[in-house]
Amino acid sequence: MPPVSILLNILWILLGGLWMAFGWVVAAIIMAITIIGLPWAKAAFNIAAYTLMPFGQKAVRRDTLTGRADIGTGPLGLIGNLIWLLLAGWWLALAHIATAVVLAVTIIGIPFAWAHVKLAGIALWPIGKVIVPA
Template sequence: MQPVSILLNILWILIGGAWMAFGWLVAAVIMAVTIIGLPWARAAFNIAVYTLLPFGSRAVRRDEVTGTSDIGTGPLGVIGNLIWFILAGWWLAIGHVITAILLAVTIIGIPFAWAHLKLAGIALWPIGKVIVPA
């Protein structure tokens, strides 16, 4: 990880990244408790780690990385994302948007607000995403 990414990640954790990563972790634990929710728990846990340290990596569709479609990027992935949206995606997205609005009030917080808006999009549709180095 680059020194700039390390600095940005430290600032990110201090000004809002930690509590949203905790939200993703809570969603992952709730999904894991219900055995049926294990596929969503895995995706939520991966994105919780990404939410904790977003600078220096990015989220992309898994089929763009592997070159082949799989269960998460096909029709079952769409159904899984719709279920996710209903159960947890909307409230995680709202949390990211509210945090982005609060951060955008300051000039220093604008890059962090933009990162939260990107994470809000991922919160709505996480199945089939993979985190890769930037």
């Protein structure tokens, strides 16, 4: 990871990244407690790690990366994302947007606010995404 990404990730953790990653972990644990929620728990844990250190990485659709559809990017992934949206996605996205609004007040916080807005989109629709180096 380049030094700039390391510095940005440290600032990110201090400016809201840690508490949002904690929110993702809580959502993953709640999903894991219910056996039915295990597919969502795996995705939530992956995105929790991405939320903790987003600079130097990006989220892409798995079918775009591999060139072929799979269970998470097909019709079952659509159903899974809709269920996720109802159970946990909306409140995680809302928390990312609220954090983005607070950070956007300062010039220094604008890049971090933009990262929270991107994470809000991922919070709404996480199934079928994979985290790759930028």
